[in-house]
Amino acid sequence: MVTEYTFPEYFWWGAATSATQIEGAADKDGKGKNIWDKWFEEQPERFFDQVGPGQTSDFYHLYKEDIERMKDINFNSFRLSISWSRLIPDGDGEVNSEAVEFYNNVLDEMIAQGVEPFVCLYHFDMPLSMQEIGGWENRKVAEAFARYAEICFETFGDRVKKWFTHNEPIVPVEGGYLYNFHYPNVVHFQRAVQVAYHTMISHALAVKNFRRVANGADGEIGIILNLTPSYPRSNHPADLKASRIADLFFNRSFLDPSVLGEYPQELIDLLGEYEALPQVESGDADLLKENTVDLLGVNYYQPRRVKAKENLPNPNSPMMPEWFFDHYEMPGRKMNPYRGWEIYEKGVYDIMMNLKENYGNIPSFISENGMGVQNEERFLENGEIQDDYRIDFIKEHLKWLHQAIEEGANAKGYHLWSFMDNWSWMNAYKNRYGYFSVNLETMERTPKKSAHWIREVAKQNGFSE
Numbered sequence: 001m002v003t004e005y006t007f008p009e010y011f012w013w014g015a016a017t018s019a020t021q022i023e024g025a026a027d028k029d030g031k032g033k034n035i036w037d038k039w040f041e042e043q044p045e046r047f048f049d050q051v052g053p054g055q056t057s058d059f060y061h062l063y064k065e066d067i068e069r070m071k072d073i074n075f076n077s078f079r080l081s082i083s084w085s086r087l088i089p090d091g092d093g094e095v096n097s098e099a100v101e102f103y104n105n106v107l108d109e110m111i112a113q114g115v116e117p118f119v120c121l122y123h124f125d126m127p128l129s130m131q132e133i134g135g136w137e138n139r140k141v142a143e144a145f146a147r148y149a150e151i152c153f154e155t156f157g158d159r160v161k162k163w164f165t166h167n168e169p170i171v172p173v174e175g176g177y178l179y180n181f182h183y184p185n186v187v188h189f190q191r192a193v194q195v196a197y198h199t200m201i202s203h204a205l206a207v208k209n210f211r212r213v214a215n216g217a218d219g220e221i222g223i224i225l226n227l228t229p230s231y232p233r234s235n236h237p238a239d240l241k242a243s244r245i246a247d248l249f250f251n252r253s254f255l256d257p258s259v260l261g262e263y264p265q266e267l268i269d270l271l272g273e274y275e276a277l278p279q280v281e282s283g284d285a286d287l288l289k290e291n292t293v294d295l296l297g298v299n300y301y302q303p304r305r306v307k308a309k310e311n312l313p314n315p316n317s318p319m320m321p322e323w324f325f326d327h328y329e330m331p332g333r334k335m336n337p338y339r340g341w342e343i344y345e346k347g348v349y350d351i352m353m354n355l356k357e358n359y360g361n362i363p364s365f366i367s368e369n370g371m372g373v374q375n376e377e378r379f380l381e382n383g384e385i386q387d388d389y390r391i392d393f394i395k396e397h398l399k400w401l402h403q404a405i406e407e408g409a410n411a412k413g414y415h416l417w418s419f420m421d422n423w424s425w426m427n428a429y430k431n432r433y434g435y436f437s438v439n440l441e442t443m444e445r446t447p448k449k450s451a452h453w454i455r456e457v458a459k460q461n462g463f464s465e
């Protein structure tokens with residue numbers, strides 16, 4: 001029996017990426033340093049094969065051909081990010097006219113090719129000069145971010161109609177202030193909470209500016225969150241509590257204030273109990289309440305499975321979210337062994353149903369989903385990588401997304417991570433994610449089997465099976 005999976009009209013087919021991960025030209029044309037440039041200079045050994053952010057995939061020079069390739073596989077949209085330190089090299093001062101020219105060229109080319117630009121303002125790439133005054137720990141940086149956002153709305157808002165303030169704002173909190181996988185490699189729960197809070201304030205200030213700037217009037221603004229459903233090991237009350245707390249820390253800490261305009265009381269109470277509440281200013285609650293998003297991007301890669309703690313945490317160790325739950329390895333889980341992430345396609349459906357039931361069915365889309373695989377040349381046949389595993393991965397997620405839409409979810413698109421292989425932070429080019437492979441020696445792009453497949457899916461607005 002053939003089943004048709006047809007998606008709503010004007011469904012967004014495309015992919016996502018970020019400035020630092022594809023642009024290259026890290027020290028060219030007036031760009032200031034960001035924390036990745038700095039960290040690589042200090043500790044190149046922390047990066048896979050010691051490949052740093054200097055070159056990445058050279059989109060800075062190859063953007064024209066890349067956008068043609070997008071068009072060629074029937075993308076109608078593509079998310080990129082603006083590099084804050086390229087546009088405003090010291091974060092808070094003069095605008096770099098060469099950066100304006102570059103982003104103007106990219107946006108014009110996208111529009112000429114019929115690929116709508118979705119633009120994110122912050123994708124893990126703090127300007128170094130902003131980090132030197134404390135990064136998100138310093139509220140001045142939140143204000144500088146809002147100014148940078150306003151400059152972007154004014155400069156590019158005539159062409160960009162989908163804006164996103166932050167990509168996965170919980171990740172720099174985790175990486176930079178808890179688990180040591182982003183600069184500045186601090187381990188300190190209280191500082192992590194302050195960083196998360198100021199990130200949220202920077203978001204609300206940017207949304208406020210967006211509503212004020214005339215160009216934004218016909219556009220929409222949102223945030224991109226990595227929502228990792230927290231599945232309990234069992235229905236035992238202790239396991240349920242563990243999953244509720246994990247959900248509060250990793251999902252609701254940004255989801256609730258972005259969409260509902262307030263933090264969950266349970267999270268406030270929990271932080272209060274541990275004397276870990278952030279410093280706030282009067283007026284913040286109204287700022288958050290009045291500046292909720294129009295649109296939500298959902299990045300989904302893997303679920304989070306948890307169980308009640310088996311041993312009490314050592315009170316002398318640094319406080320961690322894991323004081324409240326243990327990670328749970330579900331027997332029989334399906335894994336992507338290269339990235340070490342579980343593959344659980346139904347997670348897409350569960351997220352969408354949660355948004356429908358508890359978040360006013362806010363317009364949303366899958367803004368990232370994807371499968372990073374190591375040594376993909378193994379699958380090369382007649383010059384083309386036969387990435388059937390990626391096609392299956394996408395298809396199974398799309399089926400669940402389709403099911404959610406059938407049941408009333410307000411999902412408007414699906415963007416893969418990523419259009420072409422790109423630089424993955426500490427993992428550099430270890431795992432490849434793209435529809436197009438990138439030869440690091442020559443920078444040549446070659447479509448994988450999945451590129452041909454998605455071209456047809458986008459053209460048909462779905463697939464049958």
Ligand code: BG6
Nearest residue numbers: 018167168372417424425427431
């Ligand atoms: C998301 C990020 O977390 O996942 C991307 O938005 C990232 O920047 C992607 O590259 C894939 O994860 P990773 O760590 O394998 O690159």
